Amino acid sequence: xxxxxxxxxxxxxxxxxxxxxxxxxxxxxxxxxxxxxxxxxxxxxxxxxxxxxxxxxxxxxxxxxxxxxxxxxxxxxxxxxxxxxxxxxxxxxxxxxxxxxxxxxxxxxxxxxxxxxxxxxxxxxxxxxxxxxxxxxxxxx
Amino acid sequence: xxxxxxxxxxxxxxxxxxxxxxxxxxxxxxxxxxxxxxxxxxxxxxxxxxxxxxxxxxxxxxxxxxxxxxxxxxxxxxxxxxxxxxxxxxxxxxxxxxxxxxxxxxxxxxxxxxxxxxxxxxxxxxxxxxxxxxxxxxxxx
Numbered sequence: 001x002x003x004x005x006x007x008x009x010x011x012x013x014x015x016x017x018x019x020x021x022x023x024x025x026x027x028x029x030x031x032x033x034x035x036x037x038x039x040x041x042x043x044x045x046x047x048x049x050x051x052x053x054x055x056x057x058x059x060x061x062x063x064x065x066x067x068x069x070x071x072x073x074x075x076x077x078x079x080x081x082x083x084x085x086x087x088x089x090x091x092x093x094x095x096x097x098x099x100x101x102x103x104x105x106x107x108x109x110x111x112x113x114x115x116x117x118x119x120x121x122x123x124x125x126x127x128x129x130x131x132x133x134x135x136x137x138x139x140x141x
Numbered sequence: 142x143x144x145x146x147x148x149x150x151x152x153x154x155x156x157x158x159x160x161x162x163x164x165x166x167x168x169x170x171x172x173x174x175x176x177x178x179x180x181x182x183x184x185x186x187x188x189x190x191x192x193x194x195x196x197x198x199x200x201x202x203x204x205x206x207x208x209x210x211x212x213x214x215x216x217x218x219x220x221x222x223x224x225x226x227x228x229x230x231x232x233x234x235x236x237x238x239x240x241x242x243x244x245x246x247x248x249x250x251x252x253x254x255x256x257x258x259x260x261x262x263x264x265x266x267x268x269x270x271x272x273x274x275x276x277x278x279x280x281x282x
Contacts (some may be wrong), residue, residue, distance in 0.1 A: 094261035120235035
């Protein structure tokens with residue numbers, strides 16, 4: 001696959017970043033920007049992952065989600081092995097352009113999480129005021 | 142306001158982190174965890190921000206969203222000045238516990254973004270294949 005190392009311009013002045021039409025993603029010191037993926041079927045939040053400039057460029061060029069795996073330290077074409085390809089229907093960025101929101105159609109079995117669940121946020125956090133501690137509800141399917 | 146510096150235990154083995162009931166948020170080297178806020182009214186993604194242990198503890202204890210402002214370098218009680226308090230209806234964490242998802246009821250005018258818009262993701266990113274560049278759609282209200 002041939003991919004240009006996309007030239008993302010550096011962020012300009014605040015007014016331009018917030019109100020302008022130049023896409024100037026604000027990568028952090030590791031060269032990453034956070035990306036939320038929601039399911040086009042129902043808007044459910046599926047996962048939060050990160051993109052570097054290369055994976056963001058590939059995502060834009062191919063229309064499929066590419067991330068940067070922080071744990072493996074490598075480009076990650078989501079679904080390449082599982083079939084859970086994420087076709088990007090829409091990409092948005094936020095006010096200060098340090099986060100992305102993609103709406104995706106999921107291939108394969110429609111899932112997303114490596115644990116086999118549809119989405120990664122499968123546990124709720126509950127607060128025990130008496131104990132001053134939080135705990136998770138047992139993980140469902 | 143008196144707030145315990147909540148004792149969040151360090152993450153254990155992978156199986157426990159992914160399937161257990163211990164809430165062991167995985168803070169990054171800056172002591173932060175990403176938090177997605179969605180609107181309880183319709184599930185719309187409102188914003189992505191960060192929490193440190195202190196703001197997470199306050200969020201759990203008070204039931205209102207507290208973040209850590211990376212730009213200002215301070216605790217940030219969302220809505221304290223704008224009235225756009227975020228009452229947390231539900232908090233979730235993801236498989237590796239390095240991200241949070243909160244469902245919130247928004248006070249004040251129901252908005253979230255400091256630019257005056259309801260949500261921060263008010264611009265779409267479009268790809269110009271011929272030019273090999275991405276651009277943003279003009280910002281709406």
